[in-house]
Amino acid sequence: MQQQADEIIKTLKSKGLRVTPQRFAVYANLLGREDHPTVEQILTDLNKDAPTSSQATVYAALQALREVGLVREVLLEEGVSRYDAKVAPHHHFRCNCCGAIEDIEWNTFGKIDLAQLRSGLTAERFEVIVQGVCDRCE
Helix, strand or coil, rough: HHHHHHHHHHHHHCCCCCCCHHHHHHHHHHHHHCCCHHHHHHHHCCCCCCCCCCCCHHHHHHHHHHHHHCEEEEECCCCCCCCCECCCCCCEEEEECCEEEEEEHHHHCCCCHHHHCCCCCCCCCCCCCEEEECCCCC
């Protein structure tokens, strides 16, 4: 447990971030999850034992973590921002029935040729979002 805490502190400092209890807690929470939580879900998790964080605090911590590349915002459904500490390139599957989200490895799909975009468009990044029904809901 202490080794993981030391690693989180080291990572935050290596990105030039001041280690605050809020940033530490939000980043640690995201590292321990695979469900791509919303701000509300993170806040609920952090305040489970003793309410100490506010929504504004969680948003501020997430913004700082996003700016240095430790967290990414994932938009898988309209109007809902989710967060992911897995920042290596990967895609997502979202179940239309239960809402479960699952990572899909980057090399799952064939090569996508961004050179095929029409002239005048410059791609900065892309990801594939697959929507369907998971095996638990079939």
